[in-house]
Amino acid sequence: MVPTKERNHTGIFLSYGSEGILLDCGEGIQRQMKVAGIKLTKITKILITHWHGDHILGLPGLLQSLTASEYTRKLYIYGPKETKYYIQKMIDLFAIELSYELIVEEIHKGIFFENDDFMLEVMPLEHGIITVGYNFIEKDKRRINVDFVKKKGIPEGPLLGELQKGKSVIFKGEKITPKEATYVISGKKLTVILDTLLCDSCYKLAQDADLLICESAYSSKLENKASEYKHMTAKQAALVASQANVKQLVLTHFSTRYKNTHEIEEDARDFFNNIICAEDFMKLKL
Numbered sequence: 001m002v003p004t005k006e007r008n009h010t011g012i013f014l015s016y017g018s019e020g021i022l023l024d025c026g027e028g029i030q031r032q033m034k035v036a037g038i039k040l041t042k043i044t045k046i047l048i049t050h051w052h053g054d055h056i057l058g059l060p061g062l063l064q065s066l067t068a069s070e071y072t073r074k075l076y077i078y079g080p081k082e083t084k085y086y087i088q089k090m091i092d093l094f095a096i097e098l099s100y101e102l103i104v105e106e107i108h109k110g111i112f113f114e115n116d117d118f119m120l121e122v123m124p125l126e127h128g129i130i131t132v133g134y135n136f137i138e139k140d141k142r143r144i145n146v147d148f149v150k151k152k153g154i155p156e157g158p159l160l161g162e163l164q165k166g167k168s169v170i171f172k173g174e175k176i177t178p179k180e181a182t183y184v185i186s187g188k189k190l191t192v193i194l195d196t197l198l199c200d201s202c203y204k205l206a207q208d209a210d211l212l213i214c215e216s217a218y219s220s221k222l223e224n225k226a227s228e229y230k231h232m233t234a235k236q237a238a239l240v241a242s243q244a245n246v247k248q249l250v251l252t253h254f255s256t257r258y259k260n261t262h263e264i265e266e267d268a269r270d271f272f273n274n275i276i277c278a279e280d281f282m283k284l285k286l
């Protein structure tokens with residue numbers, strides 16, 4: 001909740017093709033992005049988990065700087081119920097002038113964005129105020145088996161297009177199926193669960209994720225405190241990862257009482273092995 005010398009407020013930047021998705025925007029995120037070498041104008045969407053200060057205090061400054069940076073895209077902000085109200089209040093309070101189109105959408109449950117490449121999904125969590133968790137789900141991609149089509153002599157063009165769509169085609173009187181002429185690359189899934197109590201939605205969100213970024217404010221020694229403040233322990237995050245068949249777990253959002261992450265990591269490692277404790281400016285490739 002309070003930034004330290006080593007750790008800034010929360011902000012996760014997901015870069016995918018021309019998309020730049022910022023998940024939460026705590027105080028100082030603009031500067032963190034500068035240090036990380038990410039231009040603010042790369043942002044296309046901002047996803048907000050909830051309206052506690054440590055997750056949104058960076059928003060007014062960021063919205064203002066985008067005007068100064070001559071941002072020309074449409075900026076989409078997604079967040080739970082009341083997000084429209086809060087954004088408008090923020091714009092009024094700080095007299096923010098927007099030189100770009102800002103679209104704010106309130107979301108609650110299910111897929112709320114989809115294009116040819118990926119989907120964004122949201123589910124409600126339990127944290128005392130309205131809070132949500134997010135999934136980035138990349139779609140499977142069908143690729144042409146170049147060796148096979150060369151051997152058959154199928155020319156580039158509409159036939160390959162049909163095969164790539166998963167449809168069979170007839171070439172020189174022979175039926176060619178997508179099974180033999182193409183292969184499928186599975187899409188990646190990223191789950192982000194920030195402030196919440198352990199609840200059913202955690203497991204549902206994280207099911208089969210390649211990467212789960214999960215809060216773990218406390219270790220199990222302070223499980224009572226965790227539930228009192230509606231946060232998760234590292235052990236609970238690890239249990240979600242293990243039961244939901246997650247490949248890799250990144251723990252984050254640690255209470256400032258921990259001077260390092262040893263206790264947090266040990267607490268989780270008893271239940272799940274592939275763990276990293278997040279650090280500022282950490283980069284992961286999926």
Ligand SMILES: [Zn+2]
Nearest residue numbers: 050052127195
């Ligand atoms: Zn919170």
Ligand SMILES: [Zn+2]
Nearest residue numbers: 001052054195
């Ligand atoms: Zn928080």
